[in-house]
Amino acid sequence: xxxxxxxxxxxxxxxxxxxxxxxxxxxxxxxxxxxxxxxxxxxxxxxxxxxxxxxxxxxxxxxxxxxxxxxxxxxxxxxxxxxxxxxxxxxxxxxxxxxxxxxxxxxxxxxxxxxxxxxxxxxxxxxxxxxxxxxxxxxxxxxxxxxxxxxxxxxxxxxxxxxxxxxxxxxxxxxxxxxxxxxxxxxxxxxxxxxxxxxxxxxxxxxxxxxxxxxxxxxx
Amino acid sequence: xxxxxxxxxxxxxxxxxxxxxxxxxxxxxxxxxxxxxxxxxxxxxxxxxxxxxxxxxxxxxxxxxxxxxxxxxxxxxxxxxxxxxxxxxxxxxxxxxxxxxxxxxxxxxxxxxxxxxxxxxxxxxxxxxxxxxxxxxxxxxxxxxxxxxxxxxxxxxxxxxxxxxxxxxxxxxxxxxxxxxxxxxxxxxxxxxxxxxxxxxxxxxxxxxxxxxxxxxxxxxxxxxxxxxxxxxxxxxxxxxxxxxxxxxxxx
Amino acid sequence: xxxxxxxxxxxxxxxxxxxxxxxxxxxxxxxxxxxxxxxxxxxxxxxxxxxxxxxxxxxxxxxxxxxxxxxxxxxxxxxxxxxxxxxxxxxxxxxxxxxxxxxxxxxxxxxxxxxxxxxxxxxxxxxxxxxxxxxxxxxxxxxxxxxxxxxxxxxxxxxxxxxxxxxxxxxxxxxxxxxxxxxxxxxxxxxxxxxxxxxx
Numbered sequence: 001x002x003x004x005x006x007x008x009x010x011x012x013x014x015x016x017x018x019x020x021x022x023x024x025x026x027x028x029x030x031x032x033x034x035x036x037x038x039x040x041x042x043x044x045x046x047x048x049x050x051x052x053x054x055x056x057x058x059x060x061x062x063x064x065x066x067x068x069x070x071x072x073x074x075x076x077x078x079x080x081x082x083x084x085x086x087x088x089x090x091x092x093x094x095x096x097x098x099x100x101x102x103x104x105x106x107x108x109x110x111x112x113x114x115x116x117x118x119x120x121x122x123x124x125x126x127x128x129x130x131x132x133x134x135x136x137x138x139x140x141x142x143x144x145x146x147x148x149x150x151x152x153x154x155x156x157x158x159x160x161x162x163x164x165x166x167x168x169x170x171x172x173x174x175x176x177x178x179x180x181x182x183x184x185x186x187x188x189x190x191x192x193x194x195x196x197x198x199x200x201x202x203x204x205x206x207x208x209x210x211x212x213x214x215x216x217x218x219x220x
Numbered sequence: 221x222x223x224x225x226x227x228x229x230x231x232x233x234x235x236x237x238x239x240x241x242x243x244x245x246x247x248x249x250x251x252x253x254x255x256x257x258x259x260x261x262x263x264x265x266x267x268x269x270x271x272x273x274x275x276x277x278x279x280x281x282x283x284x285x286x287x288x289x290x291x292x293x294x295x296x297x298x299x300x301x302x303x304x305x306x307x308x309x310x311x312x313x314x315x316x317x318x319x320x321x322x323x324x325x326x327x328x329x330x331x332x333x334x335x336x337x338x339x340x341x342x343x344x345x346x347x348x349x350x351x352x353x354x355x356x357x358x359x360x361x362x363x364x365x366x367x368x369x370x371x372x373x374x375x376x377x378x379x380x381x382x383x384x385x386x387x388x389x390x391x392x393x394x395x396x397x398x399x400x401x402x403x404x405x406x407x408x409x410x411x412x413x414x415x416x417x418x419x420x421x422x423x424x425x426x427x428x429x430x431x432x433x434x435x436x437x438x439x440x441x442x443x444x445x446x447x448x449x450x451x452x453x454x455x456x457x458x459x460x461x462x463x464x465x466x467x468x469x470x471x472x
Numbered sequence: 473x474x475x476x477x478x479x480x481x482x483x484x485x486x487x488x489x490x491x492x493x494x495x496x497x498x499x500x501x502x503x504x505x506x507x508x509x510x511x512x513x514x515x516x517x518x519x520x521x522x523x524x525x526x527x528x529x530x531x532x533x534x535x536x537x538x539x540x541x542x543x544x545x546x547x548x549x550x551x552x553x554x555x556x557x558x559x560x561x562x563x564x565x566x567x568x569x570x571x572x573x574x575x576x577x578x579x580x581x582x583x584x585x586x587x588x589x590x591x592x593x594x595x596x597x598x599x600x601x602x603x604x605x606x607x608x609x610x611x612x613x614x615x616x617x618x619x620x621x622x623x624x625x626x627x628x629x630x631x632x633x634x635x636x637x638x639x640x641x642x643x644x645x646x647x648x649x650x651x652x653x654x655x656x657x658x659x660x661x662x663x664x665x666x667x668x669x670x671x672x
Binding site for chain 3 (some may be wrong): 002003006010012013017018069072074075076077079080081082083084085086091215218219
Binding site for chain 2 (some may be wrong): 029145149150153155159163165166167168170173174177194198201205209212213216217219
């Protein structure tokens with residue numbers, strides 16, 4: 001718990017001091033939704049709007065997660081983290097949690113308002129926000145593996161996107177599925193439970209992947 | 221028993237040596253090619269010419285003799301890559317990585333072939349080439365997973381470092397494959413009309429199955445041959461500075 | 473009696489294009505220092521990273537029985553945070569047991585010892601290269617580690633800084649600590665041994 005909180009606090013402090021930069025994921029999400037809303041008159045989104053918003057949230061996450069380890073790697077904090085954090089598992093979770101608080105969490109919180117832009121009916125908004133709240137941490141955890149693999153190669157966003165987006169498929173399907181089921185008047189609890197299961201699984205497994213990827217990254 | 225274990229241990233050790241593999245695998249490639257090709261010819265002629273016509277699909281079902289082996293192999297190759305990834309990460313066995321490098325493009329090609337033949341088959345059967353069916357969607361995701369493996373290897377400048385990253389990615393991918401398959405399956409059952417579910421196709425008649433089995437075996441052998449040949453090329457490439465490679469080149 | 477802090481046996485490592493070192497044996501006990509010498513690209517940094525456990529050596533074993541502090545090429549300091557915040561994070565990573573006051577005291581003492589007590593509250597981004605190096609060294613000083621692994625610790629340090637560092641290394645050795653330092657110019661007055669790389 002200690003390692004978790006230490007790392008969480010440090011990374012949040014860094015994010016807050018970068019101010020404007022921390023706003024990028026939310027700004028991207030809102031902007032893209034705005035464009036989607038503009039095009040909607042020709043696209044006829046309706047129920048599909050929830051799915052479209054989910055895809056946008058996913059893109060925002062991919063763009064944000066790419067830089068998760070870059071700065072730490074460059075300034076050497078990453079080697080210190082790998083050397084000293086006990087347990088590393090908790091520290092890595094803290095790192096991803098801090099990242100999520102600056103990307104997934106505000107996106108989920110903002111989503112009901114953004115949903116207005118694309119005419120999602122009111123009863124769907126809360127479910128949409130809930131699916132994002134449950135789904136974005138999974139995206140951040142899985143995305144962290146890709147970011148860890150790519151950190152240090154000097155290649156950025158597109159490569160991370162290529163590596164992790166296939167792995168986002170289950171989260172996207174259950175997340176968008178829940179929102180669409182709710183919009184169609186059904187009961188989305190099955191999908192929500194699946195989202196929670198995916199989250200639980202990625203909290204337990206993803207840090208091992210991140211750990212392995214970061215250690216490999218120390219060798220180049 | 222002890223002898224068998226000893227043999228296994230020694231073989232495992234030797235497999236780790238590119239030089240030993242290169243010297244020993246020379247005959248395999250030709251053998252695998254010949255046996256594989258023979259089986260493919262037998263299976264295809266049998267399947268295309270002599271197996272009975274399907275009552276519902278007519279002759280169009282015969283693409284299955286290409287489609288099914290390709291799809292099976294596409295997945296099997298990915299699993300094999302992930303196993304090689306574990307071997308490479310745990311024992312740092314260079315050969316395991318070279319095998320991944322050799323197999324990834326083969327697996328990607330097979331996945332693309334499975335998708336393409338599926339598309340062609342879909343046109344007469346489903347009335348459309350592409351459906352967001354569980355299997356087609358999983359196959360497409362598999363194709364992207366292969367893209368990732370290949371792209372990551374090219375992004376990391378030094379081959380041995382790239383190898384480690386690719387191994388990790390392959391393992392992460394293989395852990396995800398069942399989840400992806402399951403979620404797609406679950407999702408499509410909910411959101412697709414059941415009429416075009418591939419999974420509920422009536423079981424296949426033995427007279428159609430035998431040529432398929434022969435063909436599948438042929439594909440397996442032939443493609444193992446392709447992978448071994450690619451592996452031999454990778455060995456020469458990666459070990460180009462070693463003395464034995466130089467003398468081998470000079471001897472030719 | 474004096475258990476080794478570090479024991480490396482037949483250590484070897486090669487990269488894609490070079491064989492850096494092989495068959496290297498090293499035992500370090502409390503109060504001892506080893507200087508790793510060698511020209512550029514002979515594997516000094518790689519050896520230190522192997523000893524630290526950051527990379528897996530191609531062959532051989534490394535056995536470290538105590539906590540370590542590692543100073544790499546990179547400072548290990550976030551530019552955005554202040555020097556003190558950085559050290560605080562580093563300290564809580566390696567020993568969560570320290571309570572807040574004790575940690576602050578250790579950090580301030582380390583900063584003062586390296587002559588940058590005044591810079592503790594400044595963001596690392598605003599510090600000069602030499603000051604950053606001193607802050608990075610202060611992180612080593614403040615840590616409870618008995619074994620220091622220093623990769624080119626003199627980089628960017630002026631003469632006064634080098635003298636302070638030498639004095640601190642002496643003190644650490646007197647207190648029963650051990651030091652392995654990779655350097656291309658002689659560091660301390662009492663390097664017990666040198667390991668020369670790149671002679672093969």
